[in-house]
Amino acid sequence: MNKILKSALLSLFGVFILITTILAFNADIRRHLFTRIIPAYNLYQIISIRQYVRFKNFSTIADRLISYIDLAKSVSSGKSQMLLGVYDAVSLAASKATTQSDFNELEKVFYELVEMDPDMYKARVWLARSISDTSYKIAFQHINKAIEISPVQDSAYREAIRISQNINDSQLASQYCNKYIKSQFGGELPRNYRNFFGGTSIRNFSIELPLANKESIFYPNAGIQLDKNLGYEFIPIKPVDIDRINLFFSFPAGTVAKIKEVSFYSKSGIKTIPAVDFTVSSSSAYILNENKDGLTMLLGGKEDEVVRFRHRSTVHSVAKIVITIDFSRLPLGNYKMCNIIN
Numbered sequence: 001m002n003k004i005l006k007s008a009l010l011s012l013f014g015v016f017i018l019i020t021t022i023l024a025f026n027a028d029i030r031r032h033l034f035t036r037i038i039p040a041y042n043l044y045q046i047i048s049i050r051q052y053v054r055f056k057n058f059s060t061i062a063d064r065l066i067s068y069i070d071l072a073k074s075v076s077s078g079k080s081q082m083l084l085g086v087y088d089a090v091s092l093a094a095s096k097a098t099t100q101s102d103f104n105e106l107e108k109v110f111y112e113l114v115e116m117d118p119d120m121y122k123a124r125v126w127l128a129r130s131i132s133d134t135s136y137k138i139a140f141q142h143i144n145k146a147i148e149i150s151p152v153q154d155s156a157y158r159e160a161i162r163i164s165q166n167i168n169d170s171q172l173a174s175q176y177c178n179k180y181i182k183s184q185f186g187g188e189l190p191r192n193y194r195n196f197f198g199g200t201s202i203r204n205f206s207i208e209l210p211l212a213n214k215e216s217i218f219y220p221n222a223g224i225q226l227d228k229n230l231g232y233e234f235i236p237i238k239p240v241d242i243d244r245i246n247l248f249f250s251f252p253a254g255t256v257a258k259i260k261e262v263s264f265y266s267k268s269g270i271k272t273i274p275a276v277d278f279t280v281s282s283s284s285a286y287i288l289n290e291n292k293d294g295l296t297m298l299l300g301g302k303e304d305e306v307v308r309f310r311h312r313s314t315v316h317s318v319a320k321i322v323i324t325i326d327f328s329r330l331p332l333g334n335y336k337m338c339n340i341i342n
Helices: 002-025 027-054 058-075 081-096 100-105 107-116 121-131 136-149 155-166 170-182
Strands: 205-210 216-221 229-234 240-249 255-266 269-274 279-282 286-291 294-299 305-318 320-329
Touching (some): 027 081, 058 100, 058 107, 216 229, 240 320
Antiparallel strands (some): 205 240, 240 305, 255 269, 255 294, 279 305
């Protein structure tokens, strides 16, 4: 019996030595193994942290996240699969933090995350929130860095306005409000898919003209200007018959489009149809108002947006389309807080 046990232990030891040797000298196998193990480990961490999040036990959450971060640092440096897992776990915890005390408990976690990736937008905002009660000037440094990383996202501006409100600095709040309302570029790039324009910004949109053979051609316009009632021009490859137009957007939340009219240019002249004379539907937008001045829609969110315009009659041989739209952003605070300057 002892001989059998000894043989089994020696065999296991031999297998262990063999696997260790292969992993040590074969980088491809080692990389392949890690790419299979790390996603499973990341999932395990999310599940294990979730139970503490449910009861808002942020002290324990912080300890577990620090251990997770330490392991991630030992496995690889810079951006990696494990860093994405750490980010997801921290994001879960931060999303349930509501009080200043909650964020204070997670302060060290946020510091570590910023150290791992200084260009992580959300980490900068979370860190600013966690230290705002003790070091609000340093908090603003992280907020400004976050805005530099992604000017169009709202989270950093919201935190700046919240801190300004707490320290009774209405002028500072107004500065961030007005900076936000004019920002258009540098939006977040979705992690799990590629959206219409490769990122979320208020820079461009496109139209789709359905063709008779059920195919479609997309025409982009990259000249959006905020707070101006402008005609955005689209020129088909060749004249087309049109009774419908689909508009595609990848805007951040809180973007408003006031669509006044659509003008169709052909050899027979110009036919202008008010926006309210179309039937309009969308994938996720909301109608805020419609009257003789136009159709006002609330656009933007985490997903791409499609707005579908249909008309009862067909306009023939259209060589150019001009859609008159006024794009704007909704404010992050009321007038007394933000004092928006147009």
